Amino acid sequence: MFSKILIANRGEIACRVIKTARRLGIATVAVYSEADANARHVRLADEAVLIGGAEARDSYLKGERILEAARQTGAQAIHPGYGFLSENEDFAESCERAGVVFIGPPASAIRAMGSKSAAKALMDQAGVPLTPGYHGDRQEPDFLAQEAARIGYPVLIKASAGGGGKGMRRVDAPEDFAAALASCKREAINAFGDDHVLVEKYVLKPRHIEIQVFGDSHGNCVYLFERDCSVQRRHQKVLEEAPAPGMTPERRAAMGKAAVDAAKAVGYVGAGTVEFIANQDGSFYFMEMNTRLQVEHPVTEMITGLDLVEWQLRVASGEPLPLAQEQLTIHGHAIEARIYAEEPEKGFLPSTGRLLHLAPPAESDHVRVDTGVEQGDEITPFYDPMIAKLIVWDLDRERALARLRKALTQYRVVGVANNIEFLARLATCPSFAHADLDTGLIEREQATLFPPEAAVPETAWLLAALTELLHEANAAASSVEHGSPWLILDGWRLNGQGVRSIALRHGDVRQDVTVANAKGGWELSLGESKVFARGAIEPNGLLHVQLGERRLHAAVVIAAERRHVFVDGRAWPLTRVDNLYTGGAGSEAEGGLRAPMPGKIVTLLAKAGDTVEKGTPLLVMEAMKMEHTITAPAKGTLKAFCFAPGDQVADGVELVEFEVEV
Structure with a gap:
């Protein structure tokens, strides 16, 4: 086992790895950006090294700087967490050349699964079921549009190198394909440095079910059952649970075998997740493999009683898997809710600011909170706006759901907008309560999840x-x-x-x-x-x-x-x-549209002088690696744009001079 490891990540996963390493007697080194100088993972680690500026590209994506930090501190291994460099084959190879253990799969496995197109070809050879689609190298827009027509609408455009819902669009009609493709490619190049996409048949009312796999360097590979991650918004998971409701032993075994076959096909070592799109009739198709630990891994830990981070450390140090397939069992039911600084009523726009008050529910055998922040910390525009993961467990789904609802009522956050009340409504809506699950659940439950604003009681x-x-x-x-x-x-x-x-x-x-x-x-x-x-x-x-x-x-x-x-x-x-205040109410500036958060102008969709209808797209801005379209608030005339494509804008600045038609 290692004596010292470096965690090349931030937030709750860095804190989680530090916690497990400490339990095993392993010293830890944190790396941090200028924006994270006082972050919780920095405070928890035994040592910490500044690696660069606030932007991820200037710090957490600087592989050579992270390796230098490992050499300076004598760390024997690097845990990449998830995101950033966790699925970067070049970084994994650099670790190997530097004599530092990369706590993850070999670079060859990351490379094989890093391209969705190449991975699907490999899975086809391994006999893993695939969704009908085009996964080739040709990227001309006209050709991709022809392929979409051949596959049949609706289709899904996906960034080949992507993940987390970025560079992904559902397209329902041929006339919408070109705009969706352009948007996907822009988002993909910004997030992954690669605008290659694939096109697949969009499965109607699909479930998103993933299998946790684990391999070691001795040729062993097991699956630790499944997670249902169907409840999503913008292709990003909101609620995850294990085991999947309605899963039969036969289907679980078939999906588990397919996942292990996929892992063995690339010589996989360490923790990984094979994701499937599942039809309501029980059929399933390979979607992608995430060659890292997943955000939702705690629900698997809760139903198996295992520490997957500890397994990662043991396997990376050369030990065989702690358990064989027949020794793995499921006990109870677990659900995870992602607590985000965001505004669900405004299209889930991220929120930034200081956590003036942060009081999670008390932890117990039934309730767990994984977080990278504490009261007084700041949610910045530079990284994912997750506040915490709330995980609950009980003997069955009904009781676990009751614990989730209670825990959400006990969670208090002040200082940033958050999704706690939205999650509470989601946990009580009929579709989720009765396990009528698919990836369109949030869209079809709009009336329940976004009710009219109620009067203050x-x-x-x-x-x-x-x-x-x-x-x-x-x-x-x-x-x-x-x-x-x-x-x-x-x-x-x-x-x-x-x-x-x-x-x-x-x-x-x-x-x-x-x-x-x-x-x-x-x-x-x-x-x-x-x-x-x-x-x-x-x-x-x-x-x-x-x-x-x-x-x-x-x-x-x-x-x-x-x-x-x-x-x-x-x-x-x-x-x-203040009853003694006698100042006037003040007049609001009229006719302007303001940036909902800090970001960058991507493209202008209209021109000065245009007369537009309410809801007409005016410009696209990119913030936190996601695109946001700014639309006309009413019928009127676009007088002028205040910024050009490529300009960085601050929160609240006026983007457009707009004159409402009277």
Whole structure:
């Protein structure tokens, strides 16, 4: 076994590898970019080495700099995590030449599976079922359009060197093919440096089922069962679970054998995932092989009781696989939810900012949280905006799902937009609850997953007001001048009862909560409602309160003028209104479209002077390796573009001068 390893990655996977290595008595070296100088993985590792600037291409993709860090620190092996250089055959070969063990498959296996086209040809020779399509080298747009027509619409265009949903588009009609192809190629060249694509038949109502495989250098190879990753948005996984609902032993064995055959065909060593598109009738087709550990590997660990990172370290050090196929068993059911800094209601646009408050649910044998950030850390525009992975386990799917729903209600994030409430709706929607799964689930459940904005409940207004009162009372009680009668906040008046008002706002809605002191608490009035309120508040914002006859636990997190109220599984951002402020409302700038996040202008889709309809695409910008189309907010005239293709833009800057037709 190694005595010291270097982790050539960041975020939750780097933290996870450090945790396992520490348990095995292995020293760890972290590498970091300038943007990650205070990151959690840097704080956890035994040593850390700065390798470059904030952009991944200036740091985490600099293989020679990472190898130099390994030489400087005496690391014997490099764990690549996932993403960045984890599937880069040149880096794997460089490690071998430098005498440093690459904790992953041989470069030849990465190369064989790195091109989707070449991999499909190899799988065809190995007898692994393939989706009908074109996987060749010809890339002329007209030729690819002909192939799409031959295959039959709908088709799927995919970047040959890609992954994670980047460079991938579904096309339903011939007239949409050219634009989708151009977009795929742009996205692919930006993300992978290679715009080669393949075209396949799009399987209607497909399930995405993948098999975890593991090989060693002694010729052994096993599969550790399957994961269902059908719940996706933009071809990126949102919820993953193991085992796959409805999987029969016979189908599991057939898919497991196909996955092992695929791995053996390339001499695979280490952890890998063979991904399949599965029809509802039980047939399945090889899609691709990820020659690395997957983000969703924890659900496999939870149902098998194994540590796959430990297996990686043992296999890379030359040991045989710890268990044979017949020794592997499934126990229970596990589900993983990816907690992202993003705005589902705005097309899942990533969100950036500081995590002002971060409180995950308590971990136990049933609940696990893998994260690369802590409260106070920042979600930057340079990397994937994942906050954490929430993994739950129980004896069966129904109970695991109940644990997921409860854990999501206990997760509190303030500082960035996030998808927690979206995940909670997803976990309760009928299709997912009843395991009616396919990759179009999110699209077909739009009405459930994106309901009209609800009014703030009365309870939230009252909790925000009560929190103000509790903080005031605690401050007075802790004052060194507590003996002064002027600091006693009991509302005493010489000729009557003291009454005050606490003003709060949510969007355009303002509520004034009237407060009157009462014995042991306060009497709060909101509209026609009047309740007795009292409670206690903990330093982390947790509340234990009584509102009228109701006793409940909630949380209110204060961030500047905002009061983030967490109650009944929802989060309500309210604003405390200063009743003494007399300034004007101010007018909003009209007629402009602003960047939803930092990024780069890719292409302009219209020209100055055009009169366009609402929803007309105006430009495409690229952010976090994904393309985002900016559209006209209404019918009007495009007066001018503020930037040109290739320009970097900051969050919130005006992109287009636009005049709305009156």
